[in-house]
Amino acid sequence: MRDKLALLRIFCTAAELRHFKDSATKLAISPQAVTRAVQQLEQLTGELLFHRNTRQIRLTQFGQQFYQDCRQQLAQLEQLLSPRAASNELSGEIRLAAPAAMRSILAPLLIEFAQLHPHIGLDLRLSDQHSAVVDEQIDLGIRAGLLRDQSFVAVPLSEVALWLVASPNYLKQFGQPATLDDLAQHQQVSMLDNATGKPWIWFFKDGATYQPRKVRYLVNDAEQELAAATAGLGLAQVADFLAAPQIKLGALVRLLKHHEPTPWPLSLYRPQRGPVSARVRLLFDFLRKRLSV
Structure with a gap:
């Protein structure tokens, strides 16, 4: 041919x-x-x-x-x-994968982007589990933690700290944990790890971990986890950007600060190297600018 x-x-x-x-x-x-x-x-x-x-x-x-x-x-x-003209490139669909915990942060940004570019369709896949980027045909993704796939094109956005929190009412009734060993005596609110069928492990300083066992409320959505902890159902380990507004309001208390783990990197990535369409690059640059600290 x-x-x-x-x-x-x-x-x-x-x-x-x-x-x-x-x-x-x-x-x-x-x-x-x-x-x-x-x-x-x-x-x-x-x-x-x-x-x-x-x-x-x-x-x-x-x-x-x-x-x-x-x-x-x-x-x-x-x-x-041939590479399409910019006027023709600003159309089509972009599929974005991101942690469900970032729903409240991403929603206004993506709505703004959609209003600026009415011919670009957005397909947002929110999940606190890692996406199968090839099977799901992901164009862009946001992920907390290390990116193990070296084929990804990634840029750092910020860092995510993990805070142990509980409501004042819960602490008034059950007291505050003073050490990591005290965690076993407390009720817990936790996220479900779909890969293992167990609650997500909690991470602490110097590689220490804790597997929640006295889980009173198990969910697969970070905002529901936060709501349960705020309602006084137990201790929870949540992302700082979720907990900070509730702490400021006095609805949550930050615990064991000296045991907090090193913050995780938050990265924006493209799964594939090589040519990238103008619409995908446009959203990539938009999110990098708006989410970078």
């Missing part, structure tokens, strides 16, 4: 310039290559394409129609295979 396309391009150039030698110069090939290309096309079509003599060439009646058809088809092919 590639060879036949090359024949058609040579033919169109010859038809426009009406001279094999000039066509060869423009295409940086030999005049003999132009002649052979025309002859091959004549064999393939079974028709004479040019009337030619020692001084000039002229399209046959069939050749004139064939040239019009070739020029139209080649123009469509060039448009299909």
Whole structure:
């Protein structure tokens, strides 16, 4: 197919310039290559394409129609295979994966982006589980923690700290934990890890962890986890950006600060290296600018 396309391009150039030698110069090939290309096309079509003599060439009646058809088809092919013009690129769909915990942060930003670019469709996949980026055909993603896949193109946005919290009413009734060992004596609110079917492990300083066991309220949504902790159902470990507003209001208390783990990086990533459409790059740059600290 590639060879036949090359024949058609040579033919169109010859038809426009009406001279094999000039066509060869423009295409940086030999005049003999132009002649052979025309002859091959004549064999393939079974028709004479040019009337030619020692001084000039002229399209046959069939050749004139064939040239019009070739020029139209080649123009469509060039448009299909070439990077699209920016005005045409700002359309289509972008699929974004992000933690469900970021719903309240992302929602106004993505609505703003959609209003700025009415021809771009957004498909937002919110989950606190890691997305299967290939199977789900993810264009962009946001993830807290280390990105283990080295093929991802990623930029750091900020950091996410994990805070142990509880409501004042809960602490008034059950007291505050003073050490990590005290956690086993308290009721807990936790997120479900779908991969294991167990509550997510809590992380602390110097690699220490705790597996919640006295779980009174198990959920698969970070905002529901926060709501349960605020309602006094137990201790919870949540992202700082979720807990901070409730702490400011006095609805939650931050516990065991000296045991908090090192904050996790929050990254914006593209799953694949290589060419990227203008619409995807536009959203990538928009989110990087608006979410970077």
